[in-house]
Amino acid sequence: MISKVKNAMSNLVGGMMPHGHHHHNHHSGGGQNSGQEGLPHRFPYGRPDFLDLTPELLQYSTEHASRPVVTLKRGTRLPWGAGYAEAINAGKSMLNEDQASCEKLFVRKPSSKHRNSTLVDDNGDNTGIPLHFWGVFDGHAGSGAAIMASKLLHRIIRDGLGEICHLLENPNSAPPICLAKNGSPFQTEAKKGGTQDSGEDADAVCDASVRFHMEKVVSLESLVMGVIETAFKQMDDLIEKEKTSYAISGGCCALAVVYLMGKLYVANAGDSRAIIIRNNEVIPMTNEFTPESERQRLQYLGFLRPELLGNEFTHIEFPRRIQHSELGKKMLYRDHTMTGWAYKTIVEDDLKFPLIYGEGKKARVMATIGVTRGLGDHDLKVYNSNIYIKPFLSCVPEVKVYNLDENKHGPDDVLVMGTDGLWDVTTDKEVAEAVSNYLSRCDPSDPMRYTLAAQELLMRSRGVLKERGWRLPNEKLGSGDDITVFIIPLAGHESET
């Protein structure tokens, strides 16, 4: 994520330096990581395990001058034969703040042995319901949160699904509304328990048959969605908790694709993006969460909880900063209820800086951050202030479901997921065309075809280095950001699950 957080003091943070060579905050008053000096890193800096980089290659992958495209080695096979490629940014941070993970796991009932030690490895035990996971994590202000999420989020999801494993094993019966402590459905008898109704409610339901009538039926699918949403919150809480013992720098956008029992669940918190390409057509699987797309939610919070604005910001949006000489004049504005604009007479309070300011990729929350959902950022403050950004950020993803088994797919039908470095300079349609063209020219039996397509996509967005910077074939500026891409084929996975 490029310059998504102002004040570049944290850009050079990472675990690559030997312990003891810790960074200084360039500004003592605010920013990330305050109080973390001297703590060990939770996970050392590195690239995804599946790349299997030697120390030499790891160093090579950080060359800002050449920005090498790093792909899967020939011979390495990711689940479903998915393709992968990445490249570092053009110099905005020393290390690649994108991270990625790809795992095949197994959902099992929590065993008594592991009840108090979650997040364990599968240790080669291949019993249970298979679960496939692909994630991209676009870090900002350091790579600590992104690395930690890439190591743990899939395990948290697996463990959450383990808790409802007995329900997943009966996919044809709707999940019970109420469970006893042992996990079995709990039924109260008719009439029993109706006495707590205090009489103020004409609709109070005192009768089991009426109650049944009033019950919402919750699908197994929405239970899986709930597990994924909850897992993102648990991941965020874990980062906060472990920050007391470890240096975990920055925050990250998180985009996760989960395959379980015939369905793909695409969960997005941030401005990464996933699309499905089917028959050369694009099916968008994510929305981006930015100061612009979440303006009204953020303004509403600022309106209801003005103390969070620290007397420095106003929840009202103006098209530009107001000058003191404009007091008493009328200026265009909009509040949390409005989509259109109207004029208001400027009062003293309007001279504060707008909570949401700027347009497009330059839009910022409290002049600080350009993305409104993700993990981490617990210490992030407005520069030189004690105003925390975190209350305005959400760690909850939007989850969309794609029923893989209900659709037919050919070998060129894929899901493409990538960080904003990819999408900022290449549209959905251009991505779809490039991938479809590339795959159709490729030997269908080449196990590298999806990785080669990912490499092709990556080159398209990065461009080549010319005198005037990284340029695309059309001479437009390429992406100077970190770029990470998975291409996941949608056909032919039945044999391995």
Next chain:
Amino acid sequence: MISKVKNAMSNLVGGMMPHGHHHHNHHSGGGQNSGQEGLPHRFPYGRPDFLDLTPELLQYSTEHASRPVVTLKRGTRLPWGAGYAEAINAGKSMLNEDQASCEKLFVRKPSSKHRNSTLVDDNGDNTGIPLHFWGVFDGHAGSGAAIMASKLLHRIIRDGLGEICHLLENPNSAPPICLAKNGSPFQTEAKKGGTQDSGEDADAVCDASVRFHMEKVVSLESLVMGVIETAFKQMDDLIEKEKTSYAISGGCCALAVVYLMGKLYVANAGDSRAIIIRNNEVIPMTNEFTPESERQRLQYLGFLRPELLGNEFTHIEFPRRIQHSELGKKMLYRDHTMTGWAYKTIVEDDLKFPLIYGEGKKARVMATIGVTRGLGDHDLKVYNSNIYIKPFLSCVPEVKVYNLDENKHGPDDVLVMGTDGLWDVTTDKEVAEAVSNYLSRCDPSDPMRYTLAAQELLMRSRGVLKERGWRLPNEKLGSGDDITVFIIPLAGHESET
């Protein structure tokens, strides 16, 4: 709006009874209109002026047994030759709580004469920018708010547009960001006024050229949207203000269609609906705002401001009421951040009634109201409590724009707008088919064709009275609600504007 507000005490409220015969609240503790006994009505009960009903016909229009379909008289012509039809409910309230308006107005600079007397009639002065208005107002718990909105909302919109009349007259230049008191663009000189920047902001804009670069360009269209959004708020404020002097019962959903300078602005606050039918295809122009569609906004407010829940409600949603015997068990829930469901251990606080409860047409906010946007309802409380509903309701519409001039329309291309009585039993597609079929069989030169089509639609949703109630041709239950429909032709209005 049928049984959209619980506790039918206010259903028989209206201005039709001679003054002095005022209703009693059936419950002294809560509900609407408390303290309004003895106040005169703001407007007497009636049907839209353009129907020109005699007292006899007005009485006839309230026959619940026959539910006569009331349409425009032959010879009455609404702007653009729009068609109209309405029918009263099957008995849930004495009077028809739907209201409607249709007006041609003119947008002018506010004259010094009228500066302090807004909301005046046009008095036959046909200078200015023509403005067309169609509105449907679906009242609940009385018809006072709906009647008042049908009389005044269009004038508030016209007056709001009058304030920006000088900008509308120059449609090719973007609205200035800042206006002096006399309405002319206000420009501060370069550098001037930069001194108030207190230095805490690295991006502080001290230079006019940079400032210019940071300015958002706001379109005239979004300014018109802002006027309409603001007008709904002003209408709502006016109802609140005048309730101190008049009896204005209940609240209402408001759906307004505004035609100005080649564009249709469709503004919806509530669960009425508008669609455009073009070439037999449906273009939805509204979203409905209900406890289900706005669940997360309402839960978020309840989460941030728990005092609004009065210790009686919980912002967490459960699929049914929880019984005391279920304490300590696990139950499905979702909070304001979730779309999926998860299990939580039930604690004492979860025994409170859910803020959002029920499904579909039966979903309610605090067991009271089934719609979450609209005008009025300032006194509405949870039955037998002092908990106000109004903080959870929004009076702000969602505005969608349709560029009429940029599309070609035939005589069968129309906008259909109606209250939920129409749409509850007839889908968009069925409405489009019925209208298209009817119009294609109609003499294109018959000035009544759109009214006859509206009548046809209305009959389709009301059904006919059989032994087992109002039934549709397929024997399904017809709508027992008040029903109101406008059909607005989209072609051929150029000659009259």
